Amino acid sequence: MEKIATICVLLVIVASLLAVSSTVRADDQPVRFLGISKYYAGYSSACIFRVDDFVVSPEDIYTITFSAKSKNSSFANYQMELTSHITSKYPDVRLVVGLITNGGSGAKEAELWEQMNMLVRTYGWEIASHTKYHSLPPRSIDDIIGALMDIESNITGYRVYTYIPPYGKTSSGEARLLSQHGVRIIMLSTPIQLLLPRNWNRIHITVKISDKLPWGFFLHIIHRMENVIGGTMIIYTHATSYDWRSADSLLKSFDKAIKAVKDNKTWITVPSELYRYELERKIIRVEQANATSYIVRATKQLDFDPVPITLTFKVKAQVEDVRCNDTSLPRLEWPGYRPVPGYTQRGDILLVNTYPDSIITIILKQ
Numbered sequence: 001m002e003k004i005a006t007i008c009v010l011l012v013i014v015a016s017l018l019a020v021s022s023t024v025r026a027d028d029q030p031v032r033f034l035g036i037s038k039y040y041a042g043y044s045s046a047c048i049f050r051v052d053d054f055v056v057s058p059e060d061i062y063t064i065t066f067s068a069k070s071k072n073s074s075f076a077n078y079q080m081e082l083t084s085h086i087t088s089k090y091p092d093v094r095l096v097v098g099l100i101t102n103g104g105s106g107a108k109e110a111e112l113w114e115q116m117n118m119l120v121r122t123y124g125w126e127i128a129s130h131t132k133y134h135s136l137p138p139r140s141i142d143d144i145i146g147a148l149m150d151i152e153s154n155i156t157g158y159r160v161y162t163y164i165p166p167y168g169k170t171s172s173g174e175a176r177l178l179s180q181h182g183v184r185i186i187m188l189s190t191p192i193q194l195l196l197p198r199n200w201n202r203i204h205i206t207v208k209i210s211d212k213l214p215w216g217f218f219l220h221i222i223h224r225m226e227n228v229i230g231g232t233m234i235i236y237t238h239a240t241s242y243d244w245r246s247a248d249s250l251l252k253s254f255d256k257a258i259k260a261v262k263d264n265k266t267w268i269t270v271p272s273e274l275y276r277y278e279l280e281r282k283i284i285r286v287e288q289a290n291a292t293s294y295i296v297r298a299t300k301q302l303d304f305d306p307v308p309i310t311l312t313f314k315v316k317a318q319v320e321d322v323r324c325n326d327t328s329l330p331r332l333e334w335p336g337y338r339p340v341p342g343y344t345q346r347g348d349i350l351l352v353n354t355y356p357d358s359i360i361t362i363i364l365k366q
């Protein structure tokens, strides 16, 4: 009995010694890896602005006709006003637009495709398919797949990740067909997103903004909640008079919504980027090579171009330089929203944005 008691006491002493020595060791390290940030650049939550009913046919720019339930209705389209407002006033804010392609690939459409190219390349917007003809389900293969082909053949090297079904409705088999053609994300217009991939389960709610809805207060509440518990909010609308009295009321509401979420805590992103970040975050392993170097590697082959992900470190001094495979990374004054390699220090926390398969070395001031 006495023997057992002695062994127990000894075990407790050994355990406490081990605990003390490991804390001492961790605290002694000049650099300590804390983990991969849930959202790029250590933002607390994410936000996606989604706008449906963009068009590439010149005749549809100012009016767009929808046929639903054998009734045709025309709506004014404010796509051009919205595009120039966002790109000139908020060049860092990106939208995902649901594009109706209408088979558009002729000479007349060239200018509008040029604009879509610019939105993707220069501004980092995402072009999602909103089908070719905006019909109700069941849709033809031409309507569903034709739109993907229109987009991918008119925006060089672009891959469509996201499908936004018109009227928020899909028919059986549509998801499988789309996934065979590389589409990974289906966004519905109902408040709860049902068909998103499993790893998107932190999307809590979609807030629709329009002239007809009292969305301001609701948006503030959801947004504040997400910055505490983490999550992704989708703010969505149409670029047409279906939702807005005038272009002016649409633009003013965008000013209000952007002001609410541009708070240095929220990552304004687009679906495919969030999707890729989330997948990478799960397959990346970070191993310590020596006191100040870390190996970042992907445990699986990715089927897409990676985006820089954010590693968090605790550092004991001012950071002088961060090297990625022996090349200095730029110091970022403000991380922005579009993921780029670089680093930023906030007190004793160092955030490093890097691609998978790299060696990160952190140099501290002596």
Ligand SMILES: [Zn+2]
Binding pocket: 052, 053, 130, 134, 166, 167
């Ligand atoms: Zn639509």
